[in-house]
Amino acid sequence: MSDQTLSPAATHPGRDAGDNRSFIDDFVELSAFGATPAGGVERQAATAEDGEMRSWLAAWLDRNGFTVEFDRVGNMFGLREFAPGAPWLLAGSHLDSQPRGGKYDGAYGVLAAAHALHRVVRGHETAGTVPGFNFAVVNWFNEEGSRFKPSMMGSGVFTGKIPLEKALTTTDVTGVSVGEALGAIGSLGAGDAFGDGTGRQVGAYAEIHIEQGRELDKSGIVLGLVDSTWGANKYEIAVTGAQSHTGATAIADRQDALYGAALVVVALRELADRFGEDLHTSCGQLTVYPNSPVVVAREVYLHLDLRSPSDDLLDEADALLRRRFAEIEVQADVQIERRFAHTWKGQQYQSEGVDLAAQVVTDLGVSSMKVQTRAGHDSTNMKDTVPTVMLFVPSVDGVSHAENEYTTDEDLCTGVDVLTEVLHRMAGGALS
């Protein structure tokens, strides 16, 4: 493909003829880490594959004039300081993936931020100007939350929402802690990178990500301006019954924890069907004990996920679910314990950031629409502390958390162009 066909909108400062080719080449290299035969990637947080990818990014940052630092929860920064004491403009996303996940989710945003900030810097160097911000690329630790719960862990600690010690002592199913796993891949820093005592303050944040839904794709629109995020209730559920014989024990005597859990999973879908597209419900994780073919299960653990643009609807769904749990306890003769694992309210991104991004896409001639995000992102945390811009590019058929996730090279490159211009204007004080 020619550079020209990739990006018709290359009017911003720092644009070079080879930028698109360079970005796509780097993205292809990056996508090799943890690559799966079906075209996806598997590099869960702080695994060897995550570590190798971090080494690749560190080499890229170093080669392009950024200094690499890790903070105490494994967030990875590429720092480019121009004006000591000036605020820092951060841009990034995450390199970790789901098991058999897609290659665009997170990784695209980190590489896009690195290329975009590199172009912004180059623009200033070419023009001989000094920006009002210092710049940092960020690769947030464990956005996915598949190996270590909860998700968005690195940005959660960074923004003070999750205590550092709690994050570091979180273990995976094999008992390995976050602290141990980060140490093993050489990603555990000795101190903070930003905030009190570091002499560095974050002034603003920007992130670009594939849309995890099909709004953009079905509308044929290239850029999504994220103006709000759905609220989410994530629950950990324990269903307790009593172990018995699958063949011999009379049905009336059974306290089948798996039957109870199955009723919970079915109830979740019935809840979604009741509220239509304003409620998403799901159970992605369900673990049975003892999980033997001829033993009625004594315990089942489930991780439930309810999301909605309406906090009221989420409260109503929660109440209905609790009532249904009480019925299931009777129906299956089991106990159900429920606790919130992670919860956030539906929230707005700052309108100034949305307006800035809207102006940029208009100026660059890129089609755009306002979109909501149903998924959480690191920007969901960052927007609560600093001015933040969140952008989406389309994902074909809305595929997400799957190996066949796909975004065209053209859309990827347009996204980098838009992010570059947004960061350029933010560095010029557009959101200050």
Add this chain to the structure above:
Amino acid sequence: MSDQTLSPAATHPGRDAGDNRSFIDDFVELSAFGATPAGGVERQAATAEDGEMRSWLAAWLDRNGFTVEFDRVGNMFGLREFAPGAPWLLAGSHLDSQPRGGKYDGAYGVLAAAHALHRVVRGHETAGTVPGFNFAVVNWFNEEGSRFKPSMMGSGVFTGKIPLEKALTTTDVTGVSVGEALGAIGSLGAGDAFGDGTGRQVGAYAEIHIEQGRELDKSGIVLGLVDSTWGANKYEIAVTGAQSHTGATAIADRQDALYGAALVVVALRELADRFGEDLHTSCGQLTVYPNSPVVVAREVYLHLDLRSPSDDLLDEADALLRRRFAEIEVQADVQIERRFAHTWKGQQYQSEGVDLAAQVVTDLGVSSMKVQTRAGHDSTNMKDTVPTVMLFVPSVDGVSHAENEYTTDEDLCTGVDVLTEVLHRMAGGALS
């Protein structure tokens, strides 16, 4: 407790004053292997705990004049030869357990057989008589089928129902094969113990087991004479959907394999409710991929279990289940593949064996009733090749495959007494 209170029915040959005490002492020792804090045991097939228990039994057999041999699938025999060339009378059960299983299931039957045959031998030695049979205690390999499927593997190979090579190459979830696991605990013999080329032929078999149900317990009856076994259909089911995002993906776009699997589990219970006590249905094993909190599952594997005293009813249930699977495929937008993992028809134990046992309990003054077994046993395999007697003692509240499984010492000892007399009469040619 006094020996007297334990067994009022001690009239058979070979009875010594200390027999009950000796049996209970040995059973307490045996129950220490793989003991769990909640009073159960965990010693799945060919684990270290199974190996330690086998060493204990080998020492017991050796001490009491039996020669220990293993066959090529890890069945363990304690041989006592009186008349070279005469047929062999086998008695036993299995020492392996379910995960967090009960201490009586199987282990009671092996120790009861060892004590009973020891008493029969002692009776002949005391009387200076020579029996028409040689004797062997047997500990069948992998009756439970929790670590390696299918269940009743050792007796299945012994009776020619499962090919040896297929059994030895069966792997557990970590990829360890039966052959490797048996080698690791020193239980893999070089040849057969019985049959062509060994010069030994099995003439008859007897087994005693706790009832895995509450018929005896609720009737207040001590001895169950097993006259038939329920048929069983065991299925392996694969539900295939497509991986996506639990929060972001529209409900209408989901192909949620776990939702499909939950509908299967619920459908199973509805099937049991429809047929009443003549059909037992269950799913004890369900495994989700990728089992991440924020990923809609792409694949779920289930192990289903249908049992009935009526083969016709089992066929009807199978047809209804297949129809329901087709509906679930549409409802959850998934594919369901189904294959039989293990299946057996409802069958009768030979009436001669039931009559013999009935005569023994009458003569000993022990209360008894005819019972069916809903669970499979090694005797289910053995009865198809030689005259077989199967006995049950009560399990309090019918508990089975659970740590709180409990049978009183008195019932245990009465069971050994009855088994001893049954074996004594079988050795005298009662079933020949």
